[in-house]
Amino acid sequence: xxxxxxxxxxxxxxxxxxxxxxxxxxxxxxxxxxxxxxxxxxxxxxxxxxxxxxxxxxxxxxxxxxxxxxxxxxxxxxxxxxxxxxxxxxxxxxxxxxxxxxxxxxxxxxxxxxxxxxxxxxxxxxxxxxxxxxxxxxxxxxxxxxxxxxxxxxxxxxxxxxxxxxxxxxxxxxxxxxxxxxxxxxxxxxxxxxxxxxxxxxxxxxxxxxxxxxxxxxxxxxxxxxxxxxxxxxxxxxxxxxxxxxxxxxxxxxxxxxxxxxxxxxxxxxxxxxxxxxxxxxxxxxxxxxxxxxxxxxxxxxxxxxxxxxxxxxxxxxxxxxxxxxxxxxxxxxxxxxxxxxxxxxxxxxxxxxxxxxxxxxxxxxxxxxxxxxxxxxxxxxxxxxxxxxxxxxxxxxx
Numbered sequence: 001x002x003x004x005x006x007x008x009x010x011x012x013x014x015x016x017x018x019x020x021x022x023x024x025x026x027x028x029x030x031x032x033x034x035x036x037x038x039x040x041x042x043x044x045x046x047x048x049x050x051x052x053x054x055x056x057x058x059x060x061x062x063x064x065x066x067x068x069x070x071x072x073x074x075x076x077x078x079x080x081x082x083x084x085x086x087x088x089x090x091x092x093x094x095x096x097x098x099x100x101x102x103x104x105x106x107x108x109x110x111x112x113x114x115x116x117x118x119x120x121x122x123x124x125x126x127x128x129x130x131x132x133x134x135x136x137x138x139x140x141x142x143x144x145x146x147x148x149x150x151x152x153x154x155x156x157x158x159x160x161x162x163x164x165x166x167x168x169x170x171x172x173x174x175x176x177x178x179x180x181x182x183x184x185x186x187x188x189x190x191x192x193x194x195x196x197x198x199x200x201x202x203x204x205x206x207x208x209x210x211x212x213x214x215x216x217x218x219x220x221x222x223x224x225x226x227x228x229x230x231x232x233x234x235x236x237x238x239x240x241x242x243x244x245x246x247x248x249x250x251x252x253x254x255x256x257x258x259x260x261x262x263x264x265x266x267x268x269x270x271x272x273x274x275x276x277x278x279x280x281x282x283x284x285x286x287x288x289x290x291x292x293x294x295x296x297x298x299x300x301x302x303x304x305x306x307x308x309x310x311x312x313x314x315x316x317x318x319x320x321x322x323x324x325x326x327x328x329x330x331x332x333x334x335x336x337x338x339x340x341x342x343x344x345x346x347x348x349x350x351x352x353x354x355x356x357x358x359x360x361x362x363x364x365x366x367x368x369x370x371x372x373x374x375x376x377x378x379x380x381x382x383x384x385x386x387x388x389x390x391x392x393x394x395x396x397x398x399x
Contacts, residue, residue: 040356042345044080044111047148051111052348055118055147057137059130059156059230061094061263063293064315068153068174069096071333073103075341082109094293096153097121112348118147122156124290126259134160141166149347155230158183162195169347172197173340176288177204181233187359196343196353198336200361204236204314207328208243208285210366211312214326214384217283219250221309223273224287226255235287236314252281258290266291271300278303286324287314295398297322308376317367323395325372329365336360365389 046052058065070088077084085107091098097119104116120137122130141147142165149169152158158172162183170192178184178197185191187199208220222240225231232238237253244251254273258266270291277284284304286292292300292315301323304311310326313319317329339360347353367390373380385391 040346040351041349042079042342043349044345045349046111047348051109051113052148053118053146054112054114054149054151055120055137056096056100056114056151056153057120057122057133057157057161058096058153059122060124060290061092061096061121062154062174062290063094064174064288065153066090066093066096066099067333068337069099069103069151071337072151072173072340073107075334075337076112076344078338079341079345081111081341081345082107115147124259124261130156130160137161138163138165141168149344155181155183155233158197162190162192162197164192167194169353170195171340171344171347171353175199177233177236177239180238181229184358190354190358193352193354196347196356197358198339198343198360199358201359202239203362204239205243207312207314208240209247210328211283211285211310211326212243212247212249215283215310217249217281217310219252219281219283220244221252221254221277221281221284222287223254223256223270223277224289225258226253228259230259231257234289240285252277256289256291263290267293267296267300271296274300274303278307278309281309284309284311285314286311286319292319294318294322297324298395298397305372305375308378310376310378311372317365317390320367320369320372320390321392321396322398323369323372325369325376325378327367328362329367329390335362367392369393369395371395 070090073082073085073088076082089102100114100119101116104114107114120133122133147168149171150161152161152170152172153174155175158175158178159181161170172178172183172195175181175183175197178199179186184195184197187201190196222235224235224237240251254277256269256273270289297319311324313324313327317327320327343356346356366388368380368384368388369392370380371392371394
């Protein structure tokens with residue numbers, strides 16, 4: 001069950017910093033959304049009477065990707081670029097292959113076409129398939145030139161297409177930190193005329209700070225692939241380290257590989273780390289990882305339940321629904337996808353991707369699972385409950 005709770009009155013002074021954080025970030029988010037660059041139209045238009053052709057690349061199956069892709073198509077429908085769709089099916093929460101095939105067959109538009117043969121997934125195979133896909137795609141973009149815009153979903157995809165080996169517009173989505181992962185030069189400049197990557201430079205810092213404001217932990221656990229750039233950026237480890245230095249808490253980390261291993265092995269590595277780390281920490285930051293999926297949450301979270309450890313999901317409120325204590329909700333990717341849809345619309349209207357805004361902060365929406373709080377013996381202050389946007393009173397189990 002989920003309840004939506006409005007702001008309350010009589011906020012205790014102890015939580016003024018907490019409340020101020022959400023108020024100020026809320027204002028900044030709305031100002032960003034309201035300040036669309038009026039130099040570039042978002043009005044639907046054809047490519048000289050033909051449809052714009054769109055392709056897709058991802059590093060591998062991951063639960064954020066289908067949700068992002070579905071929300072993007074819905075946002076494009078809201079802007080009039082495709083016809084309104086009653087329902088886009090998500091048969092597999094992790095896999096975009098069938099979703100892309102469905103979209104290419106069923107989404108109707110006078111303006112854009114999702115190419116059925118322009119879909120690539122590297123299946124998290126860094127050594128062979130990733131290199132092969134990159135070579136094939138860039139050759140097609142450079143010589144065949146039958147794709148007008150590429151969606152690069154995630155860090156791997158962004159890294160593979162953010163280069164000067166082609167000039168096809170690229171919109172990078174769902175990348176944890178496109179700056180640290182060298183996809184773009186900075187939040188203000190992608191460094192490539194044909195590349196645009198949405199970035200929220202302080203998102204993960206804000207998450208860790210608010211988690212520390214609420215819990216006041218001294219030892220924060222974190223599990224990630226420690227020996228790759230991608231692993232460190234997915235976990236936002238530099239942001240966690242920055243806040244740890246400011247606040248004076250210790251980071252207890254554990255290495256769990258996710259690339260070039262099977263999904264089963266990735267999940268097992270996370271589980272082993274959770275068992276190892278739970279007795280050593282007083283709070284845990286659950287980061288984006290291929291081994292962390294909703295259908296495995298009932299196996300991955302019990303070590304923290306057993307040791308009464310508060311948890312915070314980097315990914316969002318859906319993991320709170322499945323048992324994580326806290327997160328900042330993301331409204332089903334609605335706002336982010338609208339931002340990307342407007343970016344795509346502006347590019348198809350002639351804007352250089354490099355010239356468009358890249359910074360967009362998630363509207364602040366806190367989520368809490370009170371059943372999890374009960375299990376670990378945490379009594380959330382009434383002020384936290386008053387300021388929560390989403391309160392889950394049960395722990396969902398995905399079968």
